[in-house]
Amino acid sequence: MRIRLDLSYDGTDFYGWATQPDLRTVQGSLEDALAMALRVPVRVVCAGRTDTGVHARGQVVHFDVDAEPIARARGHSKQPPLDALVRRLNGILDGDVRVRRAVEAAPGFDARFSAAWRRYAYRIADRPELIDPLTRRHVLAWERRLDVDAMNAGAEHLIGLKDFAAFCKRREGATTIRTLLELEWTRTPGGLVEGRVVADAFCHTMVRSLVGCLVIVGEGRRPAEWAAEMLAGRTRDTSMTVVHPRGLTLEEVGYPDADELGAQAERTRARRTAE
Incomplete structure (x- = not known):
């Protein structure tokens, strides 16, 4: 069976997503x-590897397992096996990571390669009265007032299929070409500056x-043209x-309809191979 898990985590006390020897990772x-x-x-595969200190509200992972361990893990619970697994996992995990649901994945599903886009949010408090110690782990405190209209004018220059080498930390053999679908800044009703960033993938x-x-x-x-x-x-x-990283949260991962999951994964794998 291939199982899809949806999970959320506060990344503050993790050394990022990926397993590292002797370090706590998601x-x-x-x-x-x-x-x-x-x-x-x-062994789990995620939709997007988050860096140290980055949070997630909508991370998606998959793993492959025989049906027997899933049934066995249910124990004496009257819940469906995967619901019982969610409950058991959340009883084992520390409180800064929660599994929200577990379902049997549709044929062809791959948490990483089937994803069509990822959406992040970045939140900034740019006035003293907005800086809340209760949200300091998830909102960046910024000393100077920000002009949201100017930020959106700069963002317009970055939308589309482009080489983002200037904005990426180089990795040997990896491409920096990405399709940035959305980059928009707004003020929330509470006054925070919030960025919405959507792309097919991020380096x-x-x-x-x-x-x-x-x-x-x-x-x-x-000026805006500097971007x-x-x-x-x-x-x-x-x-x-x-x-x-504290202001950054992976909010959502988008997938095509079930009958397109396998084709999407093959297209993505082909691009990765070409890189």
Whole structure:
């Protein structure tokens, strides 16, 4: 069976998603909990690897397992087996990561390769009265007032299929070409500056670098066209800030209809191979 899990986590106390020796990571914690619940080793695949300190409200993972461990893990529960598994996992995991649901995946589903897009949000408190100690782990406190209209003007230069090398930390053999579908800034009813960032995929530190560029524009230190200049340069500029991960949350992962999942995965794998 292939099982899909939807989960959320506060990334503050994790060293990112991916398993690392002797470090607490989301993947490591989840795999340990699954191994305890199912009494078999399990390897999970996620839709998007989040960096150290980045949060998720809508992370998606899959894992493959025989039906027998799923049935066995139900124990004496009267719940359906996968509902019982969710309850058991949440009883094992620490409170900063929660499994929201578990379902048998549709044929062809792959949490990573079947994904059509990922949506992140970045939240900033840019006035003293907005800085709330109760949300300090999830909202970036910024000392200077930001002009949302200027940030949106800069963002317009970044939308589309482009090479985001200037906004990515290079990885050997990996492409920096991405399709940025949405990049929009608004003020929430509570006054926070909130960015909505949607792309087919993201390279390492891309979202935080995009935000860092547009924050400089929003402060008025650079014109909106500066974002286009940075993009065209295709190299990281030391004058551009990579903002702190605390304001960043993976909100949602989008997938095509069930009958398109396998085809989407094959298209994505083909692109990755071509890279």
